[in-house]
Amino acid sequence: MSDKDKVRVRFAPSPTGHLHIGGARTALFNWLFARHNNGTFVLRIEDTDRSRSTEDYIESILEGLRWLGLDWDEGPFRQTDRFDIYRSYIDKLLAEGKAYYCYCSPEELEERRKEAQAKGLPPRYDRRCRKLKEPIPGRTPSVRFKMPETGQTIVDDLIRGKITFENSQLDDLIIMRSDGTPTYNFVVVVDDVDMNITHVIRGDDHLNNTPKQIHIYNALGYTPPRFAHLPMILGSDKTRLSKRHGATSVIAYRDAGYLSDALVNYLVRLGWSYGDQEVFSREELIKYFSLENIGKSAAVFNPEKLLWLNSEYMKSTPPEKLCDLVRPFLIQKGIIKEDEELDKEWLKKAIKTLVERCRTLEELSNALRYYISEYVEIEPKAKEKFLNEKSKPYLIELRDALMTIDDFSAGALEKVFMSIIEKHNIKLGALAQPVRVAMTGTTVSPGIFDVLEIVGKEKALKRLNRALELI
RNA sequence: GGUCCCAUCGUCUAGAGGCCUAGGACAUAGCCCUCUCAAGGCUAAGACACGGGUUCGAUUCCCGUUGGGACCGCCA
Numbered sequence: 001m002s003d004k005d006k007v008r009v010r011f012a013p014s015p016t017g018h019l020h021i022g023g024a025r026t027a028l029f030n031w032l033f034a035r036h037n038n039g040t041f042v043l044r045i046e047d048t049d050r051s052r053s054t055e056d057y058i059e060s061i062l063e064g065l066r067w068l069g070l071d072w073d074e075g076p077f078r079q080t081d082r083f084d085i086y087r088s089y090i091d092k093l094l095a096e097g098k099a100y101y102c103y104c105s106p107e108e109l110e111e112r113r114k115e116a117q118a119k120g121l122p123p124r125y126d127r128r129c130r131k132l133k134e135p136i137p138g139r140t141p142s143v144r145f146k147m148p149e150t151g152q153t154i155v156d157d158l159i160r161g162k163i164t165f166e167n168s169q170l171d172d173l174i175i176m177r178s179d180g181t182p183t184y185n186f187v188v189v190v191d192d193v194d195m196n197i198t199h200v201i202r203g204d205d206h207l208n209n210t211p212k213q214i215h216i217y218n219a220l221g222y223t224p225p226r227f228a229h230l231p232m233i234l235g236s237d238k239t240r241l242s243k244r245h246g247a248t249s250v251i252a253y254r255d256a257g258y259l260s261d262a263l264v265n266y267l268v269r270l271g272w273s274y275g276d277q278e279v280f281s282r283e284e285l286i287k288y289f290s291l292e293n294i295g296k297s298a299a300v301f302n303p304e305k306l307l308w309l310n311s312e313y314m315k316s317t318p319p320e321k322l323c324d325l326v327r328p329f330l331i332q333k334g335i336i337k338e339d340e341e342l343d344k345e346w347l348k349k350a351i352k353t354l355v356e357r358c359r360t361l362e363e364l365s366n367a368l369r370y371y372i373s374e375y376v377e378i379e380p381k382a383k384e385k386f387l388n389e390k391s392k393p394y395l396i397e398l399r400d401a402l403m404t405i406d407d408f409s410a411g412a413l414e415k416v417f418m419s420i421i422e423k424h425n426i427k428l429g430a431l432a433q434p435v436r437v438a439m440t441g442t443t444v445s446p447g448i449f450d451v452l453e454i455v456g457k458e459k460a461l462k463r464l465n466r467a468l469e470l471i
Numbered sequence: 472g473g474u475c476c477c478a479u480c481g482u483c484u485a486g487a488g489g490c491c492u493a494g495g496a497c498a499u500a501g502c503c504c505u506c507u508c509a510a511g512g513c514u515a516a517g518a519c520a521c522g523g524g525u526u527c528g529a530u531u532c533c534c535g536u537u538g539g540g541a542c543c544g545c546c547a
Binding site for chain 2: 012013014016046047048049051052063102105106109110113116117118119120121122123124142143155160163165166169170171173174176177178179181183184185188203204205206207208209211229231232234236238239240265269270271273275276277278281292295296297298299300301302304305306307308309311315354355356357358417421427428429430431432433435442443444445446447448449
C-alpha cells in the first residue's frame with residue numbers, strides 16, 4: 001500500500017462538553033479502523049463556535065481519550081488556529097461565483113423561518129441575496145454556499161449503501177458568519193481535505209449534512225472521502241442519549257469505578273459484533289474490527305450489561321494492578337490517608353477474596369474497608385440476629401482457641417472452627433455467621449476463614465472481644 | 472411539516488433464501504454448589520412489527536403500512 005492510499009481517519013469533537021458515551025464510541029471506531037488498517041488517527045478540535053467552546057472541555061476530552069487508551073497520531077489540531085486557511089478557501093469560492101454574500105440579518109432569517117413553518121413549508125432560505133448585484137449598505141454580510149438547485153446527490157455510505165438526495169431539498173448554507181468566522185459544514189470539508197482524511201466515520205446525525213458537504217468538496221475541486229455513518233446510541237426511552245439518561249460522560253464512568261477496557265469493550269459491542277463473542281482484548285478488537293460488521297440500527301445503552309462486563313474485567317485484571325487502580329478510591333473515601341502505604345502482598349490477597357463479588361473499583365474500595373479499618377461498625381440488624389446469648393458461648397470458645405494459635409492461615413483456622421462445631425454438634429453457619437458479623441459488621445463477606453486470615457490475629461481478637469461486649 | 476435513516480427476545484446482537492424447532496450475551500425465574508454473599512454449573516421463560524408480492528421455499532429479496540430515530544441554525 002502506498003502512502004497515498006494509506007488510511008487516515010479523524011475524531012473531531014467540539015469542546016462544548018465532556019467526552020460523552022456517543023463521542024467516545026465514534027472515537028473508538030475511528031481508532032480501531034486506523035489501527036486495524038495500520039492507518040493514522042488524527043485528533044481535531046472543532047471549536048469554531050467560540051462562544052460555546054472552552055479550554056476546560058478540551059482538556060477533559062483529551063483526558064477521556066487518554067483514559068480509554070485511544071491514542072492519536074496527529075493533533076490535536078484546533079480550527080481556531082486555522083482561520084486564515086478557511087478564509088482563503090472562502091475567497092476562492094467567492095471569486096469563482098460558487099458562494100455569495102448574504103445581507104439578511106439573523107433576526108430576519110429567524111422570522112422567515114417561523115413564518116414558513118407556520119404555513120407548513122420547509123424552513124429553508126429563500127436565496128434572495130443570491131441574485132443581488134450590489135451590497136446592501138450598512139450591513140455586514142455572511143457568506144452562503146451556492147447549492148445546485150436540480151439533480152441528485154448520491155452518498156455511497158460504507159455502512160448504509162447508496163442514499164439518494166434531491167438537490168432541490170438542499171439549502172444554501174452559511175459558510176462564513178458575519179463576524180468572519182467559518183461554520184462547521186464548511187470547515188469540516190476544508191480540514192478533511194487538508195488533512196488527507198480518507199474515511200469519515202461519524203454519527204448518523206450527520207447523514208443529512210453529507211450531500212451538502214459533497215457539493216462543497218466538488219466546488220473546491222476535491223474528491224470526497226468515503227463516508228461511514230454510525231447508528232446512534234439511545235437512552236432507555238429510545239431517544240438520543242443525553243444527560244437526562246444519567247451519567248453520559250466518560251470521566252463520570254471512570255470516577256464511578258469502571259475500568260476503561262470494560263467501557264471500550266461495551267461500547268464496541270454497541271453496533272459492532274463478531275459472531276457470538278462478547279469479551280475482546282484490545283488486540284482482538286484491532287484484529288477483528290471492520291466496518292462491514294457494524295449494524296445499521298440504533299442501540300439502547302444498557303448500564304446493566306456494562307456492569308456485567310466490568311465485573312468480568314475486574315476478575316481478569318491482575319490483583320497487582322487492581323491494587324493501584326483502587327487506591328484513589330480508598331483515599332477518596334478516607335479509608336486510607338493520602339500518603340499511607342499498604343502492604344502490597346497483603347492487599348493483593350485481600351483483593352483476591354473480594355474481586356468476584358465486586359463489579360466496580362468503587363464497590364471494591366467499599367468492601368476493602370473492613371479489612372483495612374481498625375474497627376468496624378456493626379449493623380443493628382446483623383447484631384440482633386447473630387450476636388446474641390445463643391452464639392455467645394461459641395464465640396468465647398473460639399476467641400480462647402484463637403488466642404492460643406500462632407498459625408492464623410485460612411487452613412489452620414478452618415481446623416479450629418471444625419473442632420468447635422463438631423464438639424457441640426452445630427452447623428458451621430451457627431458459628432461462621434456471628435464471627436462474620438463481628439469481623440465485618442455485616443452478614444455478607446468472602447469466606448470467613450479468608451476474612452480472618454486477612455484481618456489478622458490481632459485485629460480479629462479485638463473485634464471478637466468488642467462483639468462479645470455488645471452482647 | 473419536509474428530507475433521510477432504521478426495524479430479530481425487555482436490552483445488545485448472530486443470521487447474507489433452505490443449515491432456524493431462530494443461536495449467543497445481559498437482565499429475570501428455578502435448581503445445584505455452599506459458612507453468608509457472590510462467582511460458577513444446569514434449566515426455564517422470552518423475538519423475526521404488520522400486509523402484500525418474488526420464489527418450490529422467506530427472518531433473509533422487493534413494495535406498502537405502522538412504529539421509532541435523526542436532521543432541517545450566522546450549533547457542531
